[in-house]
Amino acid sequence: MLDDTLLDDPAALQRADRDHALLALAGAGARVRTALRLADAAGLAALRPDGRPRGVLVAGHGSAVAAGEMLGALAGTGCLIATLPPTDANPVPRAGRDVRPPAFTAGLVWQLPGWAGPLDLLVIASGDGGEQGLVTLAEQAYARGCAIAVIAPTGSRLAEAALQVRALPLPYVLPALPDRDESGDLPAEPDLPAEDPGALWAFLAPLLALTEKTGVTQLPAGSLPATADRLDETAVRCRPDAAAYTNPAKSLAGRLAGTVPLLWAEGPVAGVVAARFAALLADRAGRPALAGLLPQALTAHRGMFTGRLGAGADPDDFFRDRVDEPDPLLLQVLLLRHTPGRPGEAQGPAEVAADDEGARSFSVLRAHRLAAAHEVRLTEYAGVRADPLHALAELVGLTDFAAVYLGLAADRS
The missing domain is CATH 3.40.50.10490 (Glucose-6-phosphate isomerase like protein; domain 1)
Incomplete structure (x- = not known):
C-alpha cells in the first residue's frame, strides 16, 4: 500500500531517499548542458565525418541500452540503429583482501555482430568504465575497422582503452550528489546496486550530439541545448x-x-x-x-x-465480508x-x-x-x-x- 502522507512531506521524502534519486533526476538538465560542453571540448566540435555511417551500434547495459533505443526512435529509418546488450557474464576474482564482492557488471561480456565493419560506428557507453567486456569489444571493433566512440568517466579503464583504439572519447558526466547516507541499510544484493536514474541523459546527450554531427539524426536547430x-x-x-x-x-x-x-x-x-x-x-x-x-x-x-x-x-460472492x-x-x-x-x-x-x-x-x-x-x-x-x-x-x-x-x-x- 502507498503512504500518501509521505508524498506531501518533503522532509520525509528526503530522509527516505537515501541514494538521492530525486536529486539525480532534478540535475538531469545540468548534466545535459555539461555533457554537451565537454563533448565539444573533447573534439566533437572539430569532427568532420566522411559521410553518414551505414549503421550505429550502441553497446552497454541499463540506461546506455535505453539511450540507444531512444536514438533509434528519434533517427527513424534513415540509418540502421542497433543496441548491443551483454550476451554473457564471467566471474570476476576479488582483488586482494577486499571483502566486498566485485560488481556483477564488471564481468559482463559483449559480442560484436558479424556484419559490423569499416562502414559502421560503434558507441560504447558505461557509467562505471570498469567492464572488461567493453574494453574487449572496443579491441574487436578496432580490428574490424569500425569507427569507435566511447562515453565513459575520465580516467576509467574504458576511457584509457579508447585512446589505445583511436576512439573518440566523449565524457560521462557524473551526478553532483552529496555523499550517500551510510546509516541506511545496505542493499540486499551488494554486487547489483541500483543504477543512477539520471544516467540516461549523461549517455543520451553526447550520443545525440555525435549522431547530429554524422547526419544520423536531424533534430530542429537548437533542440539539444533546449532539452x-x-x-x-x-x-x-x-x-x-x-x-x-x-x-x-x-x-x-x-x-x-x-x-x-x-x-x-x-x-x-x-x-x-x-x-x-x-x-x-x-x-x-x-x-x-x-x-x-x-x-x-x-x-x-x-x-x-x-x-x-x-x-x-x-x-466469488460479491456480498462477502471483505474488511479483513x-x-x-x-x-x-x-x-x-x-x-x-x-x-x-x-x-x-x-x-x-x-x-x-x-x-x-x-x-x-x-x-x-x-x-x-x-x-x-x-x-x-x-x-x-x-x-x-x-x-x-x-x-x-x-x-x-x-x-x-x-x-x-x-x-x-
Whole structure:
C-alpha cells in the first residue's frame, strides 16, 4: 500500500531517499548542458565525418541500452540503429583482501555482430568504465575497422582503452550528489546496486550530439541545448515540495499504487518511454509492469483483462465480508502518446480525458473500449511538443519521477 502522507512531506521524502534519486533526476538538465560542453571540448566540435555511417551500434547495459533505443526512435529509418546488450557474464576474482564482492557488471561480456565493419560506428557507453567486456569489444571493433566512440568517466579503464583504439572519447558526466547516507541499510544484493536514474541523459546527450554531427539524426536547430530547459521545467513541476494535487508525478504514482500497470504506447517515441518506465518501476519501485506498442499490445495483453487481475473477473460472492482482506491487485492501463501541436494544450505532458474530442487513431479508440468493457482504469498522457526530443524528455521526466516517488512511498515491509 502507498503512504500518501509521505508524498506531501518533503522532509520525509528526503530522509527516505537515501541514494538521492530525486536529486539525480532534478540535475538531469545540468548534466545535459555539461555533457554537451565537454563533448565539444573533447573534439566533437572539430569532427568532420566522411559521410553518414551505414549503421550505429550502441553497446552497454541499463540506461546506455535505453539511450540507444531512444536514438533509434528519434533517427527513424534513415540509418540502421542497433543496441548491443551483454550476451554473457564471467566471474570476476576479488582483488586482494577486499571483502566486498566485485560488481556483477564488471564481468559482463559483449559480442560484436558479424556484419559490423569499416562502414559502421560503434558507441560504447558505461557509467562505471570498469567492464572488461567493453574494453574487449572496443579491441574487436578496432580490428574490424569500425569507427569507435566511447562515453565513459575520465580516467576509467574504458576511457584509457579508447585512446589505445583511436576512439573518440566523449565524457560521462557524473551526478553532483552529496555523499550517500551510510546509516541506511545496505542493499540486499551488494554486487547489483541500483543504477543512477539520471544516467540516461549523461549517455543520451553526447550520443545525440555525435549522431547530429554524422547526419544520423536531424533534430530542429537548437533542440539539444533546449532539452536541458525542458528537463529543468519538468523538475520544477515534479519537485518534492509540490503538493500531490499539483505535482503530476506524485499523482501518477498514486494512481499506479496497488495495480499491475500495462504501459501502452502509440508511436516510436512513446514506445521507448514506456519501456524505460517499465524498467524504472522494476528498479526503483519494485513493481512489475508490461510495456507494449499499439496495436500489438491489444492482442498480446488481452488475456490480462479476463484473468484474475481484471476488475470484473471476481467469481466469488460479491456480498462477502471483505474488511479483513487486502485490497485486490488490479490492472491499470497507462497510455502514452506523442500528439505534436495540439492547440490549447499546456506545455508538458498533458493528461487526456476519456471523452476528449481530439483526433485519436483506431488503435487508441479500441484501447479505450477494451478498458471500459472490463472496468479497467485507463489514464492517457500525451506529449504535445512538436520537437520529438522535447516530447520524449518531458514524458521520460514525468515517468522517471513517478517511479521514484512510488518506490519511496510504497510500503515494502
